[in-house]
Structure formats: C-alpha cells, structure tokens
Amino acid sequence: MKKQHTHKYIRSKFKQSGTRIYKCILPGCHHYILEEFIEGKISVCWYCGEDFVIGKRAKRLKKPHCDCVRRANRARNDIVEDFVGSLLK
Numbered sequence: 867m868k869k870q871h872t873h874k875y876i877r878s879k880f881k882q883s884g885t886r887i888y889k890c891i892l893p894g895c896h897h898y899i900l901e902e903f904i905e906g907k908i909s910v911c912w913y914c915g916e917d918f919v920i921g922k923r924a925k926r927l928k929k930p931h932c933d934c935v936r937r938a939n940r941a942r943n944d945i946v947e948d949f950v951g952s953l954l955k
C-alpha cells in the first residue's frame with residue numbers, strides 16, 4: 867500500500883448526472899467527494915502546496931487554495947499604495 871497523501875482537489879462534475887464533485891488530481895488516486903461534503907476536508911493548496919482545510923470561500927473555487935494568495939495580493943497592493951504614496955509626496 868502506498869502512503870496516504872493529502873488529496874489535491876479540483877472541482878469537477880459527473881458527465882451524466884451533472885452532480886458537482888471535487889476530485890483528487892494526484893497520479894494514481896481516484897478519490898473524489900461530493901461538493902456538499904468538501905467543506906472541512908484537508909486539501910493541498912494549488913499555489914503554495916501547503917495542506918489547508920477547505921472552508922466556505924475555498925469551496926467556491928475551481929482550484930481551492932488557502933489564504934496564501936490573498937496574503938500575496940495584499941502585499942502587492944501595499945507596494946502599489948506605497949508607490950502611489952511616494953508619487954504624491
């Protein structure tokens with residue numbers, strides 16, 4: 867048996883029924899879970915590769931990610947604000 871891994875989920879759906887699911891994209895893994903049960907599950911972040919718990923916000927994403935993206939965006943906005951601020955001085 868291979869070692870248990872943290873699933874890396876992507877949103878998908880069954881072709882026939884249209885039921886929305888999240889499935890694991892890691893090679894050799896056929897795990898999937900119905901969308902209604904994804905909340906609270908641990909997934910691998912698509913951006914930083916860290917484990918995180920899927921909450922309401924990540925659930926809306928096709929490729930769930932943790933807060934790292936928001937943090938990065940905020941850092942970038944701070945830089946832009948600093949830059950604009952320095953122009954106004």
Ligand SMILES: [Zn+2]
Nearest residue numbers: 873890895897
């Ligand atoms: Zn998996």
Ligand SMILES: [Zn+2]
Nearest residue numbers: 911914932934
């Ligand atoms: Zn992340």
